Amino acid sequence: MIERLRATALLGTSREPVPQIHTSTGLDPVLTSISADDRERELLLTAGALAVWQRAGYRAAPAPAPDQAPADTLPGCGDELTEILKQMLRRSNRELVVRRLLDREAPGARTGLSADHGDLLPEALALLRTRGLRLRYHLLPDVLPARTEALRAALRPVIGQRGRWLAGFNPTWVWATDSLPAYAEWLWQNDKAGHRVDLLASQRRYDPAGARARLETRVATDRSEVGLTLLDALEIGLSPDDESFLEGVLDTRSPAVRRRTARLLAKLLPSACAQRLHERADTMLVKTTRAFRRQKVQATLPGALDPTWQREGLEPHGDLPGIDAPGCWLIHTVGLVPVRHWIDRFEMPLEALTDGLEGDRVLEVLEAWTQAAVLHGEQELLPALWDAWWQQRMKPMRSADLLVTMWSDLAGAMEPSALGERLARLLDDPPEPETTCGRVLAAVAWPWPESAGDAFLRILQEVVRPLAVGTAPPSAWKHVLMPGARGIPARCIEPALVMLSGLPSLEAPLDQWQQVLDLATEKLRIRQQFNQELGR
Amino acid sequence: MILTSDQIQRLAPDAQVLAAGQKLGNPVQWQEPGRSDTVVWGECRGRALYKVGIDLGAMAYTCSCPSRKRPCKHVVGLLTLSIEHDSMLRDATLPEWVAAWVTRRETRAQRAEVDPSGESLPRPPASPQQERRADVQRTRVLEGVDALELWMCDLVRNGLATVEGQAPTFWQHQAARLVDAGAPGLASRVRRLSTIPGSSPQWPERLLGELGRIELLIEAYRRVDDLDPFLQHDVQMQIGRRLTKEEVSSAGEHVTDEWVTLGEVVEQDEQLRVQRTWLCGLRTGRSALILQFVVGTATAFPWVANLNHVQEMELHFWPSTWPQRALIAHRFGQAVYSADRRPGYATIEAMLTDVAQGLAANPWIDRCFAVLHDVVPIRHGEDDWSLRDRTGVTLPLQRRTHWRMLAQSGGGPIDVHGEWNGTVFQSFAFRTAETGA
Known part of the structure; x- marks a missing residue:
């Protein structure tokens, strides 16, 4: 009703008269009784009475009932573990920090803990999965913004029915859906921050042909639309049915797209x-x-x-x-x-x-x-x-990163039994430059093979012994402490903590070691906590 | 008493104190940490040995360090220790220095306390000088109110289109004049007007409505002596009159109940930080608002509520036609955590009916606390959410995301606690049948 005063309010009583308002309610006598000596006060008092009347008479609008989430079959994880995960995810209560925490590629953000420890999430989630548990519902909005495929893969089995249902409401969480969400077409037509790729990847899991058809339609109208990331999504569920479409993409203009397409076709033998x-x-x-x-x-x-x-x-x-x-x-x-x-x-x-x-x-x-x-x-x-790369490690290479990239790729795909002894050799005889070993170890997924864990404990002993008497260990090992604290198998955590707890407080010039050791200790303690919780 | 790390975060005056305090939560930093029923204490090793004591019941604390920040990092450290290394605190009798502190607090509290019978403490009759000062004060407020009305009339004469794009100083200048005139309540309303222009397509109507409510207040203040005594209090409160604790206890209602703390919100008003804490009486079903004010950001609020804790308390309400604001006059026993269901409204319509009755009594009520039973969160768009009750009607939620609420409801009914401001429901917390609060 107050809307009828809008024109007068905007233009002013000097240009517009104050309209007479009739509500056909008990308010009318009140409005009629307003007798101000000037138009401005009359307008203000009328507006005041209408504002209170509207506020008091607020009518709630009807809406249809929403769909309910399907029941979960997996039980939720316990209070203690939920609290540990919550601390890891929400220590700072800022969404940005949470996102950084979930994204291992993002620079570390300050939280209440000395470091993010987001790199421990895959282990915690894998333990949940093996125990047949799911995440508690209130943690879902913290984990669903996950951006790396490694973390998403670890999350899929533990978000439960509720997580998949919830993802159906938020286009940025489309990666977690297991059927085509209601917003799929909107998302596909209005690409938002690359989530169209997530939609395609997600659909490839439950409907590979449908996803390919979606991409084919797009390509038919605009060939430049086939980006590298969209092609990557086709790798999921890749089958001979995709060959003819991919052969067509080889005629696209971008060499990078053609190379990526050839890579997919190369996997389709013959x-x-x-x-x-x-x-x-x-x-x-x-x-x-x-x-x-x-x-x-x-x-x-x-x-x-x-x-x-x-x-x-x-x-x-x-x-x-x-x-x-x-x-x-x-x-x-x-x-x-x-x-x-x-x-x-x-x-x-x-x-x-x-x-x-x-x-x-x-x-x-x-x-x-x-x-x-x-x-x-x-x-x-x-x-x-x-x-073979070990033999070549001393030779000059086209890029300083080449050796790290090759070993990291191999470590990510190798059987644990074969990897363990090679990581042990890397730890015992770290190649130059001194960061190489740490960078390769950082790419090795949790859990490290048993023999690599033992090698790490040997190195830790070699680190702790000189520090205990005030001398510095070889600085190359500084780079392996954090990957080791994240990756060593569970049985090695306790011995590592015992070694670290025996150290006195380090002063300059060894204070840099103190910082690294504190962080490694914190990481190991968190791992010990959730291993104990899930081991019960 | 259950403390959580979230509560410690809220208590700490800034992030620096929080981080330093959390580091001090390590047992090696503490000498002789102990606890009794409601008090924890310890001596923290720093540059000196600082004595730290905390009364968890009243959330009062003491520390012998020279820091000006309150609470200091040592208090935060002891709280962290009591959460993370509970077993390190030995049950013991209070050491001498803690007992002395507790006694000092009790003596002070007794001095400040109102007469438990509810009668006002005898006050000496106003002297002619005091009466003259009161007259001068009334005249100043009336002059300020007249100037405000003149300014508002100028606004609507020239049209509200002229105010869109005005700098905040346009409103602040007028608010400052009201503060000088002794009408800080009105000043606060005028400051809030600055957020309306351009905020939504309907801003002209909203601004006109708020100006209209101020005009109603001015009109009521001019005729305050003719009003019902409780409405007189309401009007004077809205203008900015402050009551002493004695005046509140003498004129307002006393309600003893099991009060549970259900919500808390902090807002900035110029230099002031204002904290609204809502309590709900489990037996009476009444809600009560505890308001606290501190200047600047480095000071913590004197009382930190323990959310979802229940305690038998006697509250004294400010005299009002629709009493909301209260002070805690007496506490009995200890605060105990409870996840039980809270008294609340079965339907949105029932809540709106109560709100309408409140507005009929006091048209300047800005917000009402409510617990809505069995409502379902619905997402309509990016930040567009609402709550739907069992009858199928909805109430809009404040514009932000409510994913956690949706995640826990799973599309099923939950209880939501929050404030209704006439436009949106600002949710503080929710409770599912499965998980409790």
């Missing part, structure tokens, strides 16, 4: 693209036999790019930093062909192949084989490739 890649790769590596029947493998690369190769994303000028164009062609081609192909073709075991590499392309071939073995899941070949 696709036409995979066949082309095999044939091309065969021209790039040759076996020669030297004196005393020594067999060598060498790269033989063309000086100019065959134009037909560009369809798979190869570029005349190369695209990788620190490497010439033919080197790039080799990595992008041989890196998509299973390593088993070379073992069969040259009739040599992998160890002999890596030992027999010669020429100026040894590291490029090794890089390509490492990529290929990881891509095709050739588990049994990974240890030999790790060892």
Whole structure:
């Protein structure tokens, strides 16, 4: 009713008269009785009476009943563990911090704890899963903004029916849905912060053909729409049914998109693209036999790019930093062909192949084989490739990060039994530069193999012993303490804490060690807490 | 008494004290930590040995350190210790220095306490000088009120379109004049007007409505002597008159009940921080508002409520046609945590009927506390949420996300505690049948 005074209020009583208001209620006598000596007071008193009348007469609007969440079959985790998780997630009650906590790639944010410890979440969640428990409902809004695929994978089994139901209301949580949410079309048409990719990835899990059809429709109208991240979503549930669509994407303009598409097609053995890649790769590596029947493998690369190769994303000028164009062609081609192909073709075991590499392309071939073995899941070949890089570790490389990247990729895919002894060797004899070991260990998922845990305890002993008498241990080990505190198997936590608790307070110049040791101790204590809680 | 880390966070005056205090929650920092029924104490090793005592019942504390921040990091440290290393605190009799502190507090409290019979303490009759001062004060307020009315009339004569885009000083200047005139309550209302222009498409109506309510208040103040005695109190309170504790106890209602603390909100008003804490009487079903004010950000509120704790207390309400504000006159026994269901409204309509009765008695009530039973949170859009009751009608929630509420309700009925301000329901907490508060 007060809306009828809007024009007078906005333009002023000097330009607009005060309208007479009739409500046909008991308020009318009140309004009629307002007799002010000027129009301004009359307007104000009328507005005041109407404002109170409207406030007192507020009518609640009807709305249909909402859908209820399906019942959960898994029980919620206990109070103590919930409190630990809550502290990890909400220590600072700021959403931004929570998001950073959930995102391992984001820089650490200050919380009540000395550090985020978000890297411990995968372990806590994995323990929940193995005990057949789910997260308590009130923690769901803290975990559903998770952004990394590693964390999402750990969360999916423990968010329960309620988590999946809740995700159906929030387009930014679409990754957690297990059926097409009501907002799917809106989200697909109005891309918001990349969540369209999440929708596609999510749909690939329960309806791969539907998701591909969604992408096909988009491509039909606008080919430039096929971005790298959308293609990555197709990797989920990849099947021969996707081949024809992906072959079409090879005609797109962006070389990066074509390379990523070729990578997907390479996994679809025996696709036409995979066949082309095999044939091309065969021209790039040759076996020669030297004196005393020594067999060598060498790269033989063309000086100019065959134009037909560009369809798979190869570029005349190369695209990788620190490497010439033919080197790039080799990595992008041989890196998509299973390593088993070379073992069969040259009739040599992998160890002999890596030992027999010669020429100026040894590291490029090794890089390509490492990529290929990881891509095709050739588990049994990974240890030999790790060892080959170990042999090469002292050589100058095209990038300071190459060794770390290769070992990290291998560590992420290798069987624990094979990985353990190699991590132990890395710990016992850390390569230069001193950060290498820590960076590789940081990429190793929890839990570390048992033998790596034992090696860490040996290193910790070597760290604690000199510090106890006021001398500094080798600084390379400073970088392995945090990854170790996160990754060592549960049985190693208690011995590690015992060693750390025996240290006196460290003063300059050892105070930097104190900081690292405090953080490592905090991390181990948190792990001990939730291992004890879930071990009960 | 159950303390939580959230409560410690609320108690700490700033993040620095909180972080330093949490570090002091380590047992190695403490010498002889102990506890009795309601008091914890200890000596903290720092540059010196600081004696720290905390009365958990009244949330009062003492520390011998020289810090000007209250509570200091040592108090936060002892609270952290009592939560995280409960077993380190030995049950013991109060050491001498703690007993002396407790006695001093009790003596002070008795001195400040009102007569338990509810009668006002005898006050000497007003002297002619005091009466003259009161007359001068009344005249000043009336002059301030007249100036405000003139200013508002100018606004509506020239049109409210002219105020959109005005700098905050436009409103602050007028508010400052009201403070000088001895009408801080009106000044606060005028300051709040500055947030309306441009805030929504309906801002002209909202601003006109608020100006109208102020005009009603001015009109009522001019005729205050003709009003019902309780409405006189309401009007004078809205203008900004302050009552002493004795005046409250003498003129207001006394209610003894098991009071549970259900909500708390802190707002900034110029230099002041204002904390509203809502209590609910379990036997009477009444709600009571405890208001606290502190200046600046480095000071904590004198009383920290323990949410969801129940304690038998005698409250004295400010005299009013619709009593809301109260002070705690007496506490009996200890505060005990409770997750039981709170008294509340079965339907939104029942709450709105009560609100209408409150507004009929006192048209300047800005907000009412309510516990809504069996409502379901509904999301309509990004920040657009509402609560739906069993009859199918909805009440809009404040514009922010309510994911935690939706997560716990699962689309089923829950109880929600909060404030209704005539436009939106500001939720403080909720309770599910499964999890309790």
